Amino acid sequence: MVLSPQDIHNKEFSTKLRGYNIDEVNDFLDKIIKDYQIVLQENKDLSSKLDESNDKLSYFNDLKDSLNQSILVAQEAADKVKTNSKKEAEITNREAQKKADDILNAANEKGNNILEEASKRAKKLAIETDDLRKNTRVFRQRLQVMLESQLEVIKGSDWDHLVEETPTTTYEDIEKVVGSLDNTANTGVESGTKQNNDADLVADATTTDDLDKTVVYYPDDAK
Known part of the structure; x- marks a missing residue:
């Protein structure tokens, strides 16, 4: 049993x-009583401080545990955010790559279509140009035949007889000679036309299924 200052004071010998x-x-x-009181007070004060220190230590230990737990939670959250960000980045990258591939494929397809269409148009233009050249050659041949026939008619003896100054030439004779010359000219043109029958088939051929095809028409021979 610890003695108190009062016990010391009341002690009788x-x-x-x-x-x-x-x-x-x-x-x-x-x-002794005074010193003992001082020691007891100091002990009490030290005990009180010790209790406060223990309370603070317990508080800091709890805070430490809480901070450690918070750090762990924050680390887990950071790891989750990092993982999610990585997944989202991969998804975004795949989507961007897919869009880029789609755009590239669409551009290639469009370019191929344009090239194919241009090739078709070029072939069509080449065919039309070739047809135009054939038709031009046919027209030239027909014109040449017609002009040669007319030239043969002009060089004929009937014209010489017509222009001769003879007192026996009458209006009826001139009309008869002109009529025979016309018949000769028509015969020459028809002959030239028969010689170019195959070329006429090329010149007069038109396609009804292709409205964009160039068609060349030539005038009639004797009109």
Whole structure:
């Protein structure tokens, strides 16, 4: 049992012959009581501080555990965010690659269609140009035949007889000669036309299924 200052103060000693001086003993006990009170107060203060320190230590330990837990949660959250960001980046990259491939494929397809259409138009233009050249050659041949026939008619003896200055030439004779010359000219043209019958088939051929094809028409021979 711990003695209190009051216990020391109330302590009474028995007296004997040749014992201690009572006043000195009491004075010394008073000093002991004061010092003991001081020590008890310090001990109390230290105990109080120790309790406070223990409370703070417990608080900081709890805070430490909470911070560690928070750090773990934050680390897990950061890992999740990193993983999700990586997945989203991969998804975005795949989608962007897919869109780029789609755009490239569409552009290639469109380019191929344009090239194919241009090739078709070029072939069509070449065919039309070739047809135009054939028709032009046919027209030239027909014109040449017609002009040669007319030239043969002009060089004929009937014209010489017509232009001769003879007193016997009458209007009826001139009309008869002109009529025979016309018949000769028509015969020459028809002959030239028969010679170019195959060329006429090429010149007069038109396609009804292709409205964009160039068609060349030539005038009739004797009109």
